[in-house]
Amino acid sequence: MELAPIVLFVYNRPWHTKQTLEALMRNDYADQSTLFIYCDGAKENASEELLSRVKEVRTIIREKNWCKEVVIIEQKDNLGLADSIINGVTEVVNKYGKIIVLEDDIVTSVNFINYMNTALQRYENEFIVKQISAYAFDLECKKKNSAYFIPLTTTWGWATWKRVWVEINFNSQDYLELKSNNKLRKQFNLDDSYNYSSMLITQMESKRISSWGIRFWWNVFKNKGLVLHPDYSLVQNIGFDNSGVHCDDSDFGTTNNWNSNYIITNYPSKINIEQKKFKQLKLYLKSNLEKHKTKIDLKISFLIYLKKISEKLKSIFFSFN
Structure with a gap:
């Protein structure tokens, strides 16, 4: 070999x-x-x-x-x-x-x-x-x-x-098709199992990701x-x-x-x-994406809570001075 x-x-x-x-x-x-x-x-x-x-x-x-x-x-x-x-x-x-x-x-x-x-x-x-x-x-x-x-x-x-x-x-300039063609976008996203189109558009139009x-x-x-x-x-x-x-x-x-x-x-x-695997994959991606979003939401909520606590402690501290 x-x-x-x-x-x-x-x-x-x-x-x-x-x-x-x-x-x-x-x-x-x-x-x-x-x-x-x-x-x-x-x-x-x-x-x-x-x-x-x-x-x-x-x-x-x-x-x-x-x-x-x-x-x-x-x-x-x-x-x-x-x-x-x-x-x-x-x-x-x-x-x-x-x-x-x-x-x-x-x-x-x-x-x-x-x-x-x-x-x-x-x-x-x-x-x-x-x-x-x-x-x-x-x-x-x-x-x-x-x-x-x-x-x-x-x-x-x-x-x-x-x-x-x-x-x-x-250069992938033909990514613009994804903005105007709903059917193509859905296919690229594996029947909307994961938002690959958003990733590609972000890649091509901003510096937020480099993929x-x-x-x-x-x-x-x-x-x-x-x-x-x-x-x-x-x-x-x-x-x-x-x-x-x-x-x-x-x-x-x-x-x-x-x-x-x-x-x-x-x-x-x-x-x-392998159609059975492909179907499983789409369900898996969709399920894990939802879990991932929930994790992010919880993190954001926790950070907001910490910020409020911090502001409250500051106000208590300054009230004693």
């Missing part, structure tokens, strides 16, 4: 980076794989603490031979996550024709590299297949150790080919692409602890279907949507 290069994007999270690398090193085929590590630079006027964390990350990635070969690319300036991934993936996939991608908070199972390469090889010439996902949503699993196709991309441990990446227009992933999904959606997913997740996101630029302390999207020794042995021979 010809192994795809693995690309890891890191920045300023030493502990997360080390967990990601240690898990990757335990993978089957890690000792036969090439790993590219892209290190983003610190932001302008960064604090001493942040500069120290950036430096520590760059020390950690040199601690061991995490794979057969490790190639380190250090940026002097801060590109941000979206530009780092777009530029790095483009550079590597254009050279090698296929790629496996990780970020610095994704812990992998021991079967991750094997699963990715097996699927990349198996579906390389199936042009409707746009991505291989190692992440699995918490859906009902009756047929164990299996993978299936649904039309939704993911960003937590994934792989693709050059043939897919060159299709993507990251390459939503633009990837938009391009795959327009091309009627499918994504291979495992029945149980081969990755776990450990970044929901307020340590990352794009992750808070929410657990929305994390999975309980996680086992570091889990393997995928059955791959679909037919390239079509």
Whole structure:
């Protein structure tokens, strides 16, 4: 099997980076794989603490031979996550024709590299297949150790080919269709299970988010692409602890279907949507989105309560003076 290069994007999270690398090193085929590590630079006027964390990350990635070969690319300036991934993936996939991608908070199972390469090889010439996902949503699993196709991309441990990446227009100016076409917007939102259209519009019209992933999904959606997913997740996101630029302390999207020794042995021979899984996914997204909104509402209510208490205490304090 010809192994795809693995690309890891890191920045300023030493502990997360080390967990990601240690898990990757335990993978089957890690000792036969090439790993590219892209290190983003610190932001302008960064604090001493942040500069120290950036430096520590760059020390950690040199601690061991995490794979057969490790190639380190250090940026002097801060590109941000979206530009780092777009530029790095483009550079590597254009050279090698296929790629496996990780970020610095994704812990992998021991079967991750094997699963990715097996699927990349198996579906390389199936042009409707746009991505291989190692992440699995918490859906009902009756047929164990299996993978299936649904039309939704993911960003937590994934792989693709050059043939897919060159299709993507990251300018995505045709997003304006979503504003005027209600039917298209509903389809892009998976029957209004999740507001992907709002994410894309916000991405294109403001600086509040910087997401390459939503633009990837938009391009795959327009091309009627499918994504291979495992029945149980081969990755776990450990970044929901307020340590990352794009992750808070929410657990929305994390999975309980996680086992570091889990393997995928059955791959679909037919390239079509697993309709039962797709239906489950839409229900899952809708349910979890409602829970997530409730959590946010409770947090806001609690902050408002604390503010009122603080104002009350201030008034009592000043009344005694």
